[in-house]
Amino acid sequence: MGKIKSVKFKLNVFEYEKPFHITNSISTKTSNIEVRIELENGILGFGEASPSFRVNGEKVEALLALEPVINEMIKGYDTKNYRQIFDITDKLFAFPSIKAAVQYAVLDALSEEIDLPVYKILGGAKGKIETDKTVSIGTLEERVNDATKIFEEGFRIIKIKVGENLREDIETIERIYEKTSGAKYIVDANMGYTPKEAITFVNELYKKGIDINVFEQPVKMHDIEGLKFVRFHSPFPVGADESAKTKYDVMRLIKEEAVDYVNIKxxxxxxxxxxxxxxxxxxxxxxxxxxxxxxxSLGINQSVHFALGTGAFDFHDLDSALIIKEENFRGKYKTEIPYHIAI
Known part of the structure; x- marks a missing residue:
């Protein structure tokens, strides 16, 4: 039987290869929670939560305290009825990362039991996806050098963090564009600009003949009017990340005509x-x-299977496992060439 016997949490701390700098935030490490679900027949399923106080208001200590609560919530449920378990765990709306880890661990255990990969349980739409790699905020020269190195590694989609210095950001994008001809670009301000600054940024790049595939989260997460203003005045597609957490957020963004892209995490x-x-x-x-x-890699595995299963995404920003120090990569995927992730 595929009934859940227990749920266990384990804290894992990973260091970044170099400090990861986005608008108003610098991280040197990430504290993640590994979730292990054991079924009555001995089968195990794994998931991972990577909480963010900046985005979700989550604290690792609070999430770890949920272990007995979640055991009580889902113990005895059959993974074959995973939508029942999803309905129960949807009550964890204040703890979305642990909700994701538990829900994926349920699917992972089911996958083991029925011998079918999770991406096929979710639809099996694709067999391969391509990820970008990210340039975090630094000095102008550091960012140009990082982007050039990423391009030389074989990545053809480059994500560039901006949002702390408008003039330097414009020059940085211009220099990166010169060094990485043929790449596609996602530019992410992480809420760093005012609407007017965002328009200045994109218009100056457009005048220089630079093309941006997605301009992500230019303004504060709750400034939907500002986001809409940018979208209607930008020559490039505008995406929402921090503004788009739940399905209800996304419904509002669409109703307000505020976005071209939604970034699911x-x-x-x-x-x-x-x-x-x-x-x-x-x-x-x-x-x-x-x-x-x-x-x-354990957590990225979740998103890879989700992306492959649904086949829904134009761009895949799944590079965090490539920029942390991790000795043993985990997850049922392999990297065939540097910039492809495939089953």
Whole structure:
């Protein structure tokens, strides 16, 4: 029987290869929670939570304290009825990263039991995806050098963090564009600009003949009017990340005509809301990308399977496992060439 016997949490701390700097935030490490679900037949399923206080208001200590609560919530439920478990764990709306980890661990255990990969349980739409790699904020020369190195490694989609210095950001993008001809670019301000600054940024790049594939989260997360203003005055597609956590957030963004792209992160929404967001955005004929927080390979594995299963995404920002120090990569995927992740 595929009934849940126990749920156990384990704290894992990973250091970044170099400090990871985004607007108003510098991280040297990530503290993640490994979730292990054991079934009555001995089968194990694994998931990972990578909490973010900045985005979700989560604290690792509070999440670890949920272990007995979640055991009580889902113990005895059959993984074959995973939607029942999703409905129960949807009550964890204040703890989305742990909700994601538990929901994925349920699917992972089911996958083992029925001998079918999770991405096929979720639809099996694709067999391969391509990820970007991120340039964090630093000096102008550091950012140009990092982008050049990423391009030389074989990545053809580069994500560039901006938002702390408008003039330097413009020059940085211009220099990176010169050094990485043929790449595609996602530019992420992480809420760092005012709406007017965001318009200045994109218009100056456009005048220089630079093309941006997605301009992500230019303004504060709750400034939906500002986001809409940027979208209607930007020559480039505008995406929401911090503004788009739940399916209800996404419904509002679409109603307000505030976005071209929605960035799904399982750590913001869990599997259940992410599945709903895919259908909502597709119904609105808009676009999707998938991102990550500070997941290790175990956590990135979740998003890879989700992306492959749904086949819903134009861009995949699943590089966190590539920028942390991790001795043993975990997860049922392999890297065939440096910039492809595939089953």
């Amino acid at each position: 399982l750590m913001k929404s869990g599997i259940s809301d992410a599945l709903a967001i895919v259908e909502i955005v597709k119904a609105a004929n808009l676009h999707l990308m998938i991102g990550c927080m500070g997941e290790s």
